Amino acid sequence: MTEPNLQTVGATKEEMSAQICRVGCVSYLNSKPLIEGLEDITGVGVSYRVPADLIEELEEDKVDIALCPVIDYFRSQEDLVMVPSSGIGCAGQTLTVRLFSRVPIPEITEVYADTESHTSVALLKVILQKTFHIKPKLVSYIAKDRKADGKDAIDPEAMLLIGDKVVNDAPCGCAYKHQLDLGQAWWEMTGKPFVFALWMTKKNKSLGQLPLILSEIQIKNSGRIKELAEKYAEPHGWPMDWAERYLGEILKYPIGQKELEGIKMFAEYAHELGLITELKKMTIYAGERF
Numbered sequence: 451m452t453e454p455n456l457q458t459v460g461a462t463k464e465e466m467s468a469q470i471c472r473v474g475c476v477s478y479l480n481s482k483p484l485i486e487g488l489e490d491i492t493g494v495g496v497s498y499r500v501p502a503d504l505i506e507e508l509e510e511d512k513v514d515i516a517l518c519p520v521i522d523y524f525r526s527q528e529d530l531v532m533v534p535s536s537g538i539g540c541a542g543q544t545l546t547v548r549l550f551s552r553v554p555i556p557e558i559t560e561v562y563a564d565t566e567s568h569t570s571v572a573l574l575k576v577i578l579q580k581t582f583h584i585k586p587k588l589v590s591y592i593a594k595d596r597k598a599d600g601k602d603a604i605d606p607e608a609m610l611l612i613g614d615k616v617v618n619d620a621p622c623g624c625a626y627k628h629q630l631d632l633g634q635a636w637w638e639m640t641g642k643p644f645v646f647a648l649w650m651t652k653k654n655k656s657l658g659q660l661p662l663i664l665s666e667i668q669i670k671n672s673g674r675i676k677e678l679a680e681k682y683a684e685p686h687g688w689p690m691d692w693a694e695r696y697l698g699e700i701l702k703y704p705i706g707q708k709e710l711e712g713i714k715m716f717a718e719y720a721h722e723l724g725l726i727t728e729l730k731k732m733t734i735y736a737g738e739r740f
C-alpha cells in the first residue's frame with residue numbers, strides 16, 4: 451500500500467526515521483486494519499504475538515507500544531498509559547470471541563479457556579456470573595495443541611476460544627450445540643461497546659508522532675477493507691466474504707468516549723468479582739495528540 455500521508459499528521463519522513471519505535475501487535479486477522487502500512491514507515495518495526503503475550507513484551511521493554519488485552523492495563527504492576535488511537539472492539543457480536551458448550555450454558559461446570567486470551571477470559575467470568583449466575587471451574591487450554599494440564603484435552607464440556615481459530619478450526623456445532631458470542635452477551639447486558647485490546651505504553655515514554663500515525667492508518671484502512679480481506683483472508687484461513695464482513699462491519703476499531711466508558715464499566719465488574727485487585731485510574735497518553 452502507499453505510505454500514510456505523514457504531512458497531514460505533522461511528521462516528516464526524516465523525523466520518523468530519527469526515532470526507532472518498536473510496536474507489538476496481535477497476530478490475528480483482526481489487527482490488519484490497525485497496522486497495515488505501518489511497517490512501510492522508516493524507523494517503525496512491528497512484531498506479532500498472540501494477545502496474551504503482548505503485556506510481557508511491553509513490561510520487559512521489548513516493545514515501546516503494544517496492542518495489549520484491556521484487562522492487562524488493570525493487572526499490570528507497571529504504570530501504563532492507554533493510547534486510544536485505535537483498538538479492537540465491538541458493539542454487539544464479535545464472531546471470534548465465542549463460548550462453545552455441549553450442555554446448556556446454565557448447566558456448565560467447567561470451561562477450557564484459550565490461553566491466548568486475557569480479556570475474553572475475564573469477560574467470560576463476568577458474563578457467566580452476572581447474566582447466568584454460574585461460576586464454573588476454568589482450566590487453561592492451549593487450544594492450538596488441544597492440550598490442558600500437559601494432557602490431551604478431549605471433547606471438553608465447554609471451551610472459550612478467540613481469534614482466527616474460531617473460524618478456521620471451530621469445534622463442530624453438532625457436538626457444541628450451545629454457543630455464546632461474548633461481544634453480543636456484553637452488549638445485551640450493558641448496552642455498551644466492548645474493547646478487547648488497546649494500544650498501551652509505559653508512563654513517561656515519548657512516542658513522537660506514532661499515536662497520530664496509528665489513528666491515521668486506522669482511518670485510511672477503514673476505506674480499504676476489501677483490499678485487506680483479499681490480501682489476508684487466505685493466509686489466516688478465512689473465507690473472503692467473512693473476512694470482509696468481520697473487518698468492515700463486525701469489529702469496531704475507533705476508540706471514543708463510549709468505548710472508554712465500556713472499558714471503565716468492564717473494569718468495575720472485574721473489580722467487583724475480584725478479577726483485578728485494584729481499580730486503576732485510566733490514564734490516557736498525553737503526547738502530541740491527547
Ligand SMILES: C=C(O[C@@H]1C=C(C(=O)O)C=C[C@H]1O)C(=O)O
Binds near residue numbers: 476478538567570646
Ligand atoms: C475479538 C478478538 O479480540 C481479541 C481478544 C483479546 C483477549 O481476549 O485478550 C485480545 C486481543 C484481541 O485479539 C479476538 O481475538 O477474537
